[in-house]
Amino acid sequence: MKVLILGGGGFIGRKLALQLAERGRLRGQDIDRLVLADIIDPVPINAPFPVSYQTCDIADPASVATSIDADVDVIYLLAAVVSAHAEQELEAGIQTNLMGVLNVLERCRSLGTCPVVVFTSSIAVFGGDTPQPFTDVSLPNPQTSYGAQKAMGEYLITDYSRRGLIDGRGFRLPTITVRPGKPNRAASSFMSSIFREPLNGETANCPVDPDFKQLYLSPRKCVENLIKGAELQIEELGQNRCLTMPGQVWTIAEMIDAMTEVAGPDPAARITWNKEPEIDTILKGWHMDIRTDRGLALGLEADSSFQDNIRYYLQDDVAKN
Amino acid sequence: MKVLILGGGGFIGRKLALQLAERGRLRGQDIDRLVLADIIDPVPINAPFPVSYQTCDIADPASVATSIDADVDVIYLLAAVVSAHAEQELEAGIQTNLMGVLNVLERCRSLGTCPVVVFTSSIAVFGGDTPQPFTDVSLPNPQTSYGAQKAMGEYLITDYSRRGLIDGRGFRLPTITVRPGKPNRAASSFMSSIFREPLNGETANCPVDPDFKQLYLSPRKCVENLIKGAELQIEELGQNRCLTMPGQVWTIAEMIDAMTEVAGPDPAARITWNKEPEIDTILKGWHMDIRTDRGLALGLEADSSFQDNIRYYLQDDVAKN
Numbered sequence: 123m124k125v126l127i128l129g130g131g132g133f134i135g136r137k138l139a140l141q142l143a144e145r146g147r148l149r150g151q152d153i154d155r156l157v158l159a160d161i162i163d164p165v166p167i168n169a170p171f172p173v174s175y176q177t178c179d180i181a182d183p184a185s186v187a188t189s190i191d192a193d194v195d196v197i198y199l200l201a202a203v204v205s206a207h208a209e210q211e212l213e214a215g216i217q218t219n220l221m222g223v224l225n226v227l228e229r230c231r232s233l234g235t236c237p238v239v240v241f242t243s244s245i246a247v248f249g250g251d252t253p254q255p256f257t258d259v260s261l262p263n264p265q266t267s268y269g270a271q272k273a274m275g276e277y278l279i280t281d282y283s284r285r286g287l288i289d290g291r292g293f294r295l296p297t298i299t300v301r302p303g304k305p306n307r308a309a310s311s312f313m314s315s316i317f318r319e320p321l322n323g324e325t326a327n328c329p330v331d332p333d334f335k336q337l338y339l340s341p342r343k344c345v346e347n348l349i350k351g352a353e354l355q356i357e358e359l360g361q362n363r364c365l366t367m368p369g370q371v372w373t374i375a376e377m378i379d380a381m382t383e384v385a386g387p388d389p390a391a392r393i394t395w396n397k398e399p400e401i402d403t404i405l406k407g408w409h410m411d412i413r414t415d416r417g418l419a420l421g422l423e424a425d426s427s428f429q430d431n432i433r434y435y436l437q438d439d440v441a442k443n
Numbered sequence: 444m445k446v447l448i449l450g451g452g453g454f455i456g457r458k459l460a461l462q463l464a465e466r467g468r469l470r471g472q473d474i475d476r477l478v479l480a481d482i483i484d485p486v487p488i489n490a491p492f493p494v495s496y497q498t499c500d501i502a503d504p505a506s507v508a509t510s511i512d513a514d515v516d517v518i519y520l521l522a523a524v525v526s527a528h529a530e531q532e533l534e535a536g537i538q539t540n541l542m543g544v545l546n547v548l549e550r551c552r553s554l555g556t557c558p559v560v561v562f563t564s565s566i567a568v569f570g571g572d573t574p575q576p577f578t579d580v581s582l583p584n585p586q587t588s589y590g591a592q593k594a595m596g597e598y599l600i601t602d603y604s605r606r607g608l609i610d611g612r613g614f615r616l617p618t619i620t621v622r623p624g625k626p627n628r629a630a631s632s633f634m635s636s637i638f639r640e641p642l643n644g645e646t647a648n649c650p651v652d653p654d655f656k657q658l659y660l661s662p663r664k665c666v667e668n669l670i671k672g673a674e675l676q677i678e679e680l681g682q683n684r685c686l687t688m689p690g691q692v693w694t695i696a697e698m699i700d701a702m703t704e705v706a707g708p709d710p711a712a713r714i715t716w717n718k719e720p721e722i723d724t725i726l727k728g729w730h731m732d733i734r735t736d737r738g739l740a741l742g743l744e745a746d747s748s749f750q751d752n753i754r755y756y757l758q759d760d761v762a763k764n
Binding site: 264273 | 533545552571574580581582586588591598599601602605606682683
């Protein structure tokens with residue numbers, strides 16, 4: 123079985139690759155080849171099977187054709203232009219988040235090999251004047267270009283699957299917290315920074331009020347769900363290949379309390395509270411009472427507590443580095 | 444005020460043009476120029492203002508640039524590859540129904556003139572395993588490529604409007620019955636043929652059972668709604684620019700009874716009842732218990748009866764030809 127991760131240089135792509143290396147198997151078969159592709163060459167990983175690294179821009183059909191061969195069995199399509207970036211540069215978002223998905227699916231169509239395609243959508247598809255709670259059968263009414271582009275990607279995944287051109291499945295990712303590394307251009311970036319930096323002895327700013335609610339999931343559970351997601355059978359997915367990945371709705375205040383419970387009172391004292399006008403409009407559109415019944419019924423999982431989430435970060439990202 | 448109809452050679456485009464000619468005004472202003480554009484040159488109409496005719500393929504950005512000038516105030520975006528055609532030729536549907544919409548919106552963005560754009564979506568966006576009745580906040584779960592492409596078009600219309608690049612609004616058209624002219628490649632084509640041909644003394648085949656339900660609207664009311672639709676104000680539209688155009692749900696049997704009430708028993712006797720495997724799969728996916736509350740609240744209208752609908756056809760299309 124050959125697995126390709128488009129976006130294999132991103133933090134989820136890398137954690138997924140490491141987990142696949144640890145398991146060695148996917149969909150009941152041994153993995154005998156893993157390809158990590160990204161716009162910049164991914165950092166190498168250790169694995170019990172050969173791993174290759176490619177530069178790939180999904181916005182470019184020729185680049186996609188080089189990455190997707192007829193022998194690829196499973197494609198993880200994680201590559202994307204993130205929310206604040208897509209809001210600032212409409213064209214960049216359209217080219218990667220819409221045309222990039224189309225390029226991948228068209229390449230699969232031309233090969234005729236019907237690979238499994240695991241697409242990462244986002245809870246940014248929700249918002250606006252659709253009544254809450256948002257369920258798996260609510261109208262996605264995104265209030266960002268990123269959300270609109272992800273919603274369109276979902277329709278492509280479902281339609282190409284219905285036509286038998288791919289075996290697709292898409293998961294709307296909750297806000298993935300605590301993500302390691304540096305802040306990025308996602309409007310949700312602070313939702314990791316306010317835990318990560320204080321846990322590492324640095325300050326971080328929280329641009330929203332303590333009662334701000336969101337759907338959260340740890341990177342560890344996200345990767346487990348992406349693996350389970352690839353293993354779901356067609357019959358389980360029905361007539362809509364896209365659904366919300368489970369997570370839990372917490373307020374900022376609840377999460378800070380959980381951090382204090384795990385790591386003592388010092389980290390919380392390192393958080394500053396200043397509004398940031400540039401992302402305020404995006405955040406206002408992110409209503410976040412979300413139900414994830416369908417994902418739970420399919421066996422995907424949320425974190426059992428935010429304390430666990432903090433512990434995963436300390437175990438997976440602080441202790442190992 | 445200059446109005447452009449992309450798809451001005453189609454039957455709705457032509458009826459809309461004739462109605463605009465009769466009214467002479469739109470959005471409280473005199474129309475001083477109308478342009479009808481289509482892939483083949485539209486048939487000329489009489490109007491109290493200058494009308495020009497263009498060949499335009501919305502799938503071609505250069506062609507779109509020729510049709511959309513900076514002085515266009517209102518664009519009707521009706522051009523599309525219809526359902527059975529888009530199902531047979533995925534690429535044709537993608538190019539016109541998705542890329543065509545994007546080409547129009549990108550042209551508007553480059554002009555910076557923020558025209559009103561009235562987009563015709565379709566109730567084909569509904570289907571699959573979304574619970575009924577389908578409302579304006581139900582997940583569109585199309586089971587045809589045409590429906591998927593129309594759903595994606597809706598997201599583009601709403602997002603470009605939110606960004607202030609166009610003043611867009613999209614209406615999911617019910618099945619428009621009784622349409623004049625010849626059958627086309629829409630899977631819904633028979634839903635007009637079984638009335639039109641028998642009323643004109645010819646036979647026609649009905650490929651579904653008499654209890655098949657759909658949301659229907661007459662061409663006359665559809666055109667009135669498209670005119671009202673252009674006149675809605677931004678404040679009325681809120682955070683989602685797309686909604687279902689009102690119609691009424693009727694069974695085939697109810698509609699045939701209505702035809703008999705208006706035109707006597709002979710037409711109904713000219714209908715044959717043979718299944719057609721090619722369109723059967725598409726039709727099975729068209730669940731049709733649809734609520735149109737939002738459109739009704741905005742002042743758009745359904746027909747008051749199918750008898751009226753039959754009378755409109757006899758008045759507008761048979762008597763005038």
